[in-house]
Amino acid sequence: MTTLRRYVGGSALALAMMLSVPGSAAAQELDVTEEPVPGYRVWTVAELGFNSPVYHKIQFGRAGTYFDYVDEGGQDVLFPFMRLSVEAKFKGRHNLVFLYQPLEIETRVLNRRDVEIDGATFDEGTPMTTRYSFPFYRLSYMYDLFKSEKTELGVGASLQIRNATISFESNDGELYRVRRDVGPVPILKVRGRHTLENGVWFGAEIDGFYAPGQWVNGSTDTEVLGAILDASVRAGLVVTPEIDAFLNVRYLGGGADGTSPDQAEEGPGDGYTKNWLNLVIVSLGFNYNLF
Numbered sequence: 308m309t310t311l312r313r314y315v316g317g318s319a320l321a322l323a324m325m326l327s328v329p330g331s332a333a334a335q336e337l338d339v340t341e342e343p344v345p346g347y348r349v350w351t352v353a354e355l356g357f358n359s360p361v362y363h364k365i366q367f368g369r370a371g372t373y374f375d376y377v378d379e380g381g382q383d384v385l386f387p388f389m390r391l392s393v394e395a396k397f398k399g400r401h402n403l404v405f406l407y408q409p410l411e412i413e414t415r416v417l418n419r420r421d422v423e424i425d426g427a428t429f430d431e432g433t434p435m436t437t438r439y440s441f442p443f444y445r446l447s448y449m450y451d452l453f454k455s456e457k458t459e460l461g462v463g464a465s466l467q468i469r470n471a472t473i474s475f476e477s478n479d480g481e482l483y484r485v486r487r488d489v490g491p492v493p494i495l496k497v498r499g500r501h502t503l504e505n506g507v508w509f510g511a512e513i514d515g516f517y518a519p520g521q522w523v524n525g526s527t528d529t530e531v532l533g534a535i536l537d538a539s540v541r542a543g544l545v546v547t548p549e550i551d552a553f554l555n556v557r558y559l560g561g562g563a564d565g566t567s568p569d570q571a572e573e574g575p576g577d578g579y580t581k582n583w584l585n586l587v588i589v590s591l592g593f594n595y596n597l598f
Contacts, residue, residue, distance in 0.1 A: 347397035349597045354390040356590025366581040367425045381414030400451040412439045424484040425576030434478040444468045457502045465494040506545035531565030551594035560585040
């Protein structure tokens, strides 16, 4: 009887242990599914600072003046800078970015020489207002090569829409020349970032393209040389789970050289443009996680 009791007691204990193990595993599995990891993240980025034109020249018309904005066009000072974007990451490695970049520089100068713009001559000593407005919109996609929360290296492409208005006007209103242009620009993109254990992070980003021909640079009606480079390095700090702050140094440059038959037909001028811009930009930025 003693042996039988021990056998029955041992069997009951073993059965209880067997039943308890699946129950614990199910409970653990339930705990995991109760707090799923989000499959996406959305945040905004804002930058405020200044831009400094280090080189900026433009020519309208093959017989026109190659006008130096920095030396004679009043762009030898600092101008306000702002940049806004909304970004999203989904499925761990896929990134979408929608960026708006205003770029507006207006100056008033007294001509030190005769300046010819699309057949109009602004005489030496003429008070003149120049406007260089070149805002753009950019939609980008990147794929992260590393699936890591602390290290990012994304590669992809962007489609940029330029929205340019460039004008020269005498202050008495007698002379006025303007060029307007809207068009697409395809761009290659790469971005990297690494975050340390203490929340300090370092990053870099490059958008750029060089296109010596039509279609590729968004000019479908003529052979126009075009180029753009938007490159930055930054250092930041994770302030809270929702907010990052960073200091950014950026180079923004590019331009075009060629003749547009449409512009030549509309007039005035022969449609030729040579425009090269180089900006150095310093800004403070913030990332804010929306969800």
